[in-house]
Amino acid sequence: MLSFQPIGDQAVCIRLGDRIEPSVHDRVRRWCRALERQAIPGVIEWVPSYTAVTVLYRPAEVTYRQLVLSLERLAEQLDEEPLPQPRIISLPVCYGGEYGPDLEALAELCGKTPEEVIRIHSSAEYVVYMMGFSPGFPYLGGLPREIAAPRLATPRSSVPAGSVGIAGEQTGVYPIATPGGWRLIGRTPIPLYDPTRNPPVLLKAGDRLRFRPIDRTEYLKIADSVKNGEDVWNVREWLTEKA
Known part of the structure; x- marks a missing residue:
């Protein structure tokens, strides 16, 4: 499924499917890679996004029809576009307690113990399908259905940065403090x-994400490193593993 749809007078939506699945995600990634390499005027x-790519353009430099023609030509070569190996990111997470106030209630809702929820959640590998909602917020696919749970009936007015939550069949991480209704587990x-x-x-979209359980002592140790200005994004033992 491939179609082009105008969004206002400065954007075109490339629709690639109607289901959230790995094959559609790969096509999204290929389009982004091709657009980066081709540099269309x-x-x-x-x-x-999950099933589409929205392209923003300057109508004074290229018309909608001209852009669609360029995209159609690009589509003919898309299967030849190589995909880079995804990064595999391992995020340390302290589950439960003050950091995961909804863990016990979610476990009861799912008929599990808190320890089982932690094991199931941290055993999966998640795909970063897209970014949105707030700067750096990852929409992740791959949450095991056995720990899926609806959003809170009443959202919190403020969710702390770094909170890991579950909403429906999704899990995610709040990058900044914002209101939110996801069930916080760590x-x-x-x-x-x-x-x-x-x-x-x-x-970034295309990454693979894993959650590594840690205790409160390790959480505070890493938090102190962040507070002291250490470049934790480049600490391999915490973050990146080889694919």
Whole structure:
């Protein structure tokens, strides 16, 4: 399934499917890779989502029809576009207690113990399908259905940065303090958003994410490193594993 749809007068949506699945995600990644390599005149940037890529452009430099023709030509070569190996990121997470206030209630809702929820959640490997909602927020696919749970009936007015939550069949990490209704089961001391860096976000679409359980002592140790200005994004033992 491939179609092009105008969004206002400065963007075109490339629709690649209607289901959230790995094959569609690979096509999204290929389009982003091809757009980066081809540098179509007039194109400003592109935004990947679960099943589409939105391309923003300057109408004074390229018309909608001209852009669609260029995209159609690009589509003919898309299967030849190589995909880089995904990064595998391992985020340390302290589950339960003050960092995961909804863990016990979620476990009871799912008919599990808190320890079982932690084991199931941290045993899966998640795909970063897209970024959104707030700077650096990853929308992840791959949550085991046995620990899926609906959002809270009443959202919190503020969720601490680093909180790991579950909502429906999704899990995610809050990069900054914002309101939110996801059920909080833990927290990572690793910042996912840093406006002083380039790029300012740790994760990107196409990454694979794992959660590594840690205790409160290790959480505070890493949090102190962050507070002291250490470059934790480049500490391999905490973050990146070879694919």
